[in-house]
Amino acid sequence: MRLRTIKYYIHEAIRSVIYNKFMSIASIFAVASSIFIVAIFFMIGANVEHFMGELEAQMAMSVRMDERISHRVDEDMTAAQITLRNQILAIPNVAGLTFVSREEALESMADRIGPQHIEGMEGDANPLRDSFTVELTDLGFHDDVERAILNLEHLGVAEVHSHAQFANTLSTISSIVTLFVILLLIVLAGISVIIITNTIRITVNARKTEINIMKYVGATDWFVRWPFVLEGVIIGLLGGAVPGFICLFAYPRVVAALNDILNNDAIVFLPDYYITMYVFPLSLILGVLIGLMGSITSVKKHLKV
Amino acid sequence: MIEFNKVSKIYENGARGLCDFDLFIDKGEFVFVVGTSGSGKSSLVRLLLKEIEPSGGEIIVDGEDITTIKRRHLPYYRRKMGVVFQDFRLLKNKTVFENVAYAMQIVEATNREIRRAVPQVLALVGLQKKAKAYPNQLSGGEQQRTALARAIVNRPPLLIADEPTGNLDPDTAWEIMTLLEDINDRGTTVLVATHAHDIVDDMQKRVVALKNGELVQDVGVAGFPDLGGIIDEA
Numbered sequence: 001m002r003l004r005t006i007k008y009y010i011h012e013a014i015r016s017v018i019y020n021k022f023m024s025i026a027s028i029f030a031v032a033s034s035i036f037i038v039a040i041f042f043m044i045g046a047n048v049e050h051f052m053g054e055l056e057a058q059m060a061m062s063v064r065m066d067e068r069i070s071h072r073v074d075e076d077m078t079a080a081q082i083t084l085r086n087q088i089l090a091i092p093n094v095a096g097l098t099f100v101s102r103e104e105a106l107e108s109m110a111d112r113i114g115p116q117h118i119e120g121m122e123g124d125a126n127p128l129r130d131s132f133t134v135e136l137t138d139l140g141f142h143d144d145v146e147r148a149i150l151n152l153e154h155l156g157v158a159e160v161h162s163h164a165q166f167a168n169t170l171s172t173i174s175s176i177v178t179l180f181v182i183l184l185l186i187v188l189a190g191i192s193v194i195i196i197t198n199t200i201r202i203t204v205n206a207r208k209t210e211i212n213i214m215k216y217v218g219a220t221d222w223f224v225r226w227p228f229v230l231e232g233v234i235i236g237l238l239g240g241a242v243p244g245f246i247c248l249f250a251y252p253r254v255v256a257a258l259n260d261i262l263n264n265d266a267i268v269f270l271p272d273y274y275i276t277m278y279v280f281p282l283s284l285i286l287g288v289l290i291g292l293m294g295s296i297t298s299v300k301k302h303l304k305v
Numbered sequence: 306m307i308e309f310n311k312v313s314k315i316y317e318n319g320a321r322g323l324c325d326f327d328l329f330i331d332k333g334e335f336v337f338v339v340g341t342s343g344s345g346k347s348s349l350v351r352l353l354l355k356e357i358e359p360s361g362g363e364i365i366v367d368g369e370d371i372t373t374i375k376r377r378h379l380p381y382y383r384r385k386m387g388v389v390f391q392d393f394r395l396l397k398n399k400t401v402f403e404n405v406a407y408a409m410q411i412v413e414a415t416n417r418e419i420r421r422a423v424p425q426v427l428a429l430v431g432l433q434k435k436a437k438a439y440p441n442q443l444s445g446g447e448q449q450r451t452a453l454a455r456a457i458v459n460r461p462p463l464l465i466a467d468e469p470t471g472n473l474d475p476d477t478a479w480e481i482m483t484l485l486e487d488i489n490d491r492g493t494t495v496l497v498a499t500h501a502h503d504i505v506d507d508m509q510k511r512v513v514a515l516k517n518g519e520l521v522q523d524v525g526v527a528g529f530p531d532l533g534g535i536i537d538e539a
Binding site for chain 2: 223
């Protein structure tokens with residue numbers, strides 16, 4: 001394909017968008033509306049996922065050691081504790097592990113319930129045991145990991161303490177939200193394609209005589225198709241840019257407003273750059289794809305002349 | 306140039322387009338195809354344009370059996386001919402210049418070639434002053450002359466005109482026919498499907514008459530045939 005032919009296609013596409021300005025604006029509006037809804041649900045879904053991830057990170061399980069290996073003589077882990085640590089780390093889906101000495105556990109307890117309640121528990125009187133705090137790659141693997149750790153009883157595992165039920169509930173909610181968002185994305189993207197296909201089809205139908213003439217004069221299918229395809233891409237790109245820019249502008253303000261209303265640090269929203277990096281490009285890509293599919297399918301049936 | 310050998314066309318609804326039709330048109334000829342509505346004129350033109358496929362027989366154009374041409378090669382076949390329709394079929398969002406240039410753009414002519422050839426052909430059809438006008442700013446005759454300019458700008462060896470004067474007044478119709486004759490004089494084979502009796506009568510060219518899809522008369526340039534009501538009064 002020669003450069004001047006490419007220039008011709010681009011020129012024709014831009015000219016056609018301008019010449020059919022009312023239909024172009026209607027198409028851009030249709031694409032923008034659909035993508036905007038997709039983008040909103042995408043951001044809600046992504047924030048829920050993010051929040052769940054944050055919660056999961058806090059949902060670590062605590063592995064308490066039994067009498068045999070719990071009492072250390074100094075600050076370092078004993079050989080038995082190191083063996084147990086390595087065995088736990090070898091369990092699939094264990095993301096990390098932190099050693100918590102019985103002294104640290106007592107200090108933590110003092111912070112939670114008040115120092116007056118732990119008086120007389122210092123030193124050898126400390127009733128707590130050394131433990132490991134185990135983090136998982138995904139809360140969904142909680143039960144498997146817990147079972148595997150309990151199988152290490154011979155290495156000194158006394159008990160596994162966790163928020164199993166809460167963890168499972170969180171994991172279920174997270175999966176449902178993810179599934180819901182994916183389904184919604186598919187349905188909305190499908191609806192968008194149908195809308196834009198129909199809108200472009202109206203444009204193309206109005207111009208079927210033009211396509212017929214082009215074919216009679218000896219234009220190849222692609223010579224006829226390219227300007228329409230590029231027109232679809234331009235409409236899709238503009239239709240994607242509108243919701244993209246709205247999200248860029250509105251997201252930080254909506255998050256700020258929600259933070260003011262909720263007035264706590266428990267819910268951490270996705271940072272603004274997430275919109276710049278993902279939502280904006282995604283809107284543009286989705287717009288282009290919708291425009292491409294719409295224009296290609298619309299032109300196809302008029303080419304058989 | 307054009308050869309129809311035992312060509313038949315039966316449409317899906319059973320209507321007969323052509324039946325065992327034979328025709329030979331030599332290079333450089335000017336031929337009228339005449340007949341009433343439903344006689345097969347349009348079928349003949351549509352078959353030549355490869356808009357429809359024959360039910361039987363072979364059609365040879367410029368040495369090539371067009372019934373075997375694959376769909377992807379169809380545009381290249383159509384570039385060998387210029388076509389003029391009764392309803393002009395101009396691109397309404399393009400100027401006269403652009404409508405004519407379009408035929409050159411599809412064959413990827415350079416801008417220089419387009420800038421040279423289009424004014425020449427517009428001058429030939431007398432539209433050099435209307436280059437910037439849009440089709441809706443032109444009279445019927447001017448629109449048909451634009452269509453004619455588009456049809457010949459790539460210098461095709463064959464020009465097919467389907468009822469080219471059907472929407473024009475008698476004077477304008479004559480202008481168009483004179484132009485077609487000029488084009489023929491330059492070596493282009495011209496085939497005109499028409500039912501315009503007076504034009505066929507006065508032009509003194511070869512006349513091929515069809516009735517119910519069959520060739521009923523093929524009369525050479527020597528004289529106008531007595532068609533016995535085969536063609537309508539224009």
